[in-house]
Amino acid sequence: MNGLKNDQDIYFNFGTQSLLAETGYISDPSRISIGNNVQVQAGYHWSINDAASGSTPNLTIKDGCSVKAGLHVDCIHKVHIGRNVQIGPYVSMSDRRAAAVRPGYPGWASTAGDTNSLEVLEVGDGCILGAHCVIAGPVKIGKFSIVEPNSVVMNHVPSYCTVSGNPAVVTKVFVPEALDWVAVNGEADREAALALRREHPLLSIVIPTYNRAHHLNNILHSIYNQICDEDLVEVVVTDNASPDTTQVIGETYASLFSSLHYSRNKQNIGADLNIAHVSSLAKGSFIKLNGDDDYWRDGALIDFIGIVLQNLDCTLIHTNHFNSDGQVFRLEGCDQFLTHTSNNAVHMTMNTMKRSVWDQIEDKSKYAYTSINQIYWFYDILSLDPKFCIINRDLYYYAGVxxxxxxxxxxxxxxxxxxxxxxxxxxxxxxxxxxxxxxxxxxxxxxxxxxxxxxxxxxxxxxxxxxxxxxxxxxxxxxxxxxxxxxxxxxxx
Structure with missing residues (x-):
């Protein structure tokens, strides 16, 4: 379906394989953009006012969102709903600055403050909004956060947090070191938990590189175009004494993003040893191996993080880009891993390791002369803990070197x-x-x-x-x- 048509013959952007129930109200369809694979149930009421200017849609719902019945949106400038957001029934959101939000009343029914504000109400990628919750005002809810049912959000919410209450406050923080959502009580607890995960992120994307400055620039752009400077993701680059401008690229990105760590080897130590070296610098709970010529597709990194969060007990996560049906399935043992990955496991970009298990391998460079040292890692890891999952999805652009x-x-x-x-x-x-x-x-x-x-x-x-x-x-x-x-x-x- 390419678009829906209202009585005035005005179309709005409508992605492929998306479904918008017929029974609902949209005041101005021309100012709405709906991505691919979005499902919206009946009873929605989207009021789009004329305060915004320009061609940018007022209401944006990105790819993969699931919206239950009765979503109410009141928009005077911009409401942005990120990728893969799950919205429960009868949720209300308004980008108006509310002077007060009465318990049991949605933001759009409360006394409004500055109706000319050009600020944005943003719901981050991967968030879950519980039933009957209210998002009141131009607030930002960080990526993969959870708003409990019946909560009223009036302030910004950090990424990877759970909030509840009226007004909503942070009650849990996802802490990668614990691989769990940790309960917090008050601002001091919250800040301590947030500080801890900055030291130990969820995911370390490790990139060993040599003499491919152009490719390195492309891959770093593909990463930071999606995550900015998220505290649950770090990027580690080790330059194997490249003679080209790789050092300039690495240092430039490191100056822009605190989550990027660039280092340069004094001499070329060989590809396998450099892969082991860059992996040893990772602080994340999971080590995502990444070739320096494999770029993330738009939105793919966000999707991948969501899958990791749902499979925290797996010691290996393998991406099968030859099958893009989107399924994620869990298996156990070396025989199953070999049967389902075969030669694909050689491509290091397809593989992510749990660092706590990888750390148990005594000699990580024992087979560095083979050019496939990581294959030994994978089977050693599964010998220690057999759980792994496979993602059928094409997440990358491959330069084809x-x-x-x-x-x-x-x-x-x-x-x-x-x-x-x-x-x-x-x-x-x-x-x-x-x-x-x-x-x-x-x-x-x-x-x-x-x-x-x-x-x-x-x-x-x-x-x-x-x-x-x-x-x-x-x-x-x-x-x-x-x-x-x-x-x-x-x-x-």
């Missing part, structure tokens, strides 16, 4: 299969490894070689056939695979 800096056959054949054999009989069943080995030939080894030779990439594929023979000679499908490899090698020549 060609494989370089390593021998492709050595990594995708030898090192990967060596890693699986390392856990055979302990964390992985032999049958699971055999199934993966065959799947790997037809879904990774042959297709990757074909991409490299047909596109003329300068990737190192020397001894590719030899590595294949070393690991597949005893398989009954060996000859079939060898023939295909030789056909591709002929194209390369």
């Amino acid at each position: 060609a494989p370089e800096g390593y021998n492709v056959g050595e990594v995708v054949i030898k090192h990967f299969l060596d890693a699986l054999q390392h856990y055979e009989g302990r964390a992985l069943k032999s049958e699971t490894i055999r199934e993966e080995k065959k799947k790997r030939l037809y879904q990774v080894i042959l297709p990757l070689y074909e991409i490299i030779v047909t596109h003329g990439y300068s990737s190192d594929v020397s001894n590719y056939e030899e590595y294949y023979t070393d690991y597949y000679a005893n398989e009954d499908y060996y000859e079939e695979g060898l023939l295909k490899l030789r056909q591709l090698s002929a194209i390369k020549q």
Whole structure:
């Protein structure tokens, strides 16, 4: 559906796969914008006044919101509802400055103050507004906060907090170190809890980088365009002695955002050791590995944070960008992880680790020569705590940099299969490894070689056939695979 039409033939912006019930009232549809996948139930009453100017919509409801029956909005300038907000039944909100809000009465029914205010009522991404609550005046409710039913919000609410009462006050603060919502009593308790999570955020996005200043700028822009300087997210960048302008990019962003920590290695320590180094600097409860050429899609980071908050007991969170049906499912154990992630686990950007479990790995650099050191981390983590979840969603733009800096056959054949054999009989069943080995030939080894030779990439594929023979000679499908490899090698020549 592209839009709805009122009696005056005026359209408003209406996203795809959204549903607005027919029974409701909108005073001026031309000043409303509804995003994608928004569901609005009947009985709404949206009064949009003429005080605002310009083409910006007065009422904005972003992607993924769920609005129960009877939402009342009184807007004289701008009411902005962020992504994935859940609004309970018969909620009222007004951006008017109310002189007083009488108990049991919504803000729009109370004595109004400055009706010419150009301030904004903003409900942050991922918030939950309980039934019959009132948002009164141009206040900001921070991301992922919860307003309890029947509460009246008259002041700003920090992100990741629960408020209740009339007037509403903070009663709980999400503290990542505890991985829980901690009850607070009074302003002193609240400030102490907020200070604690600034030291120990929920999520550390760690970016090891080398000689990709342009890509680093793009990824940092994609992050801070969504979270600004949220205290539950930190970004850690380690520059592996890049000769380009990476240092300028890192220091510039660090001067703009207190949550970004940039450091530069005195010398290039290699990719694997740099990944281990940047991960060791993380303070968050979860370590989000991020390649320096993988950018977050608009709104994707906000969606991801919401999923993390719903799966705090998982030790690994894997993103499957090849399936974008939006499902999130939980599994357990190394065999299930291998079956469902296969080669995708090699792409570090697809993986997030619980730091408390990662810290238990004794030697995090033991397999740094393999170019897939993180694969050992993942299976060690699941051996310690088997719970993980998979997100079927395409969260990133991939720059598509060609494989370089390593021998492709050595990594995708030898090192990967060596890693699986390392856990055979302990964390992985032999049958699971055999199934993966065959799947790997037809879904990774042959297709990757074909991409490299047909596109003329300068990737190192020397001894590719030899590595294949070393690991597949005893398989009954060996000859079939060898023939295909030789056909591709002929194209390369």
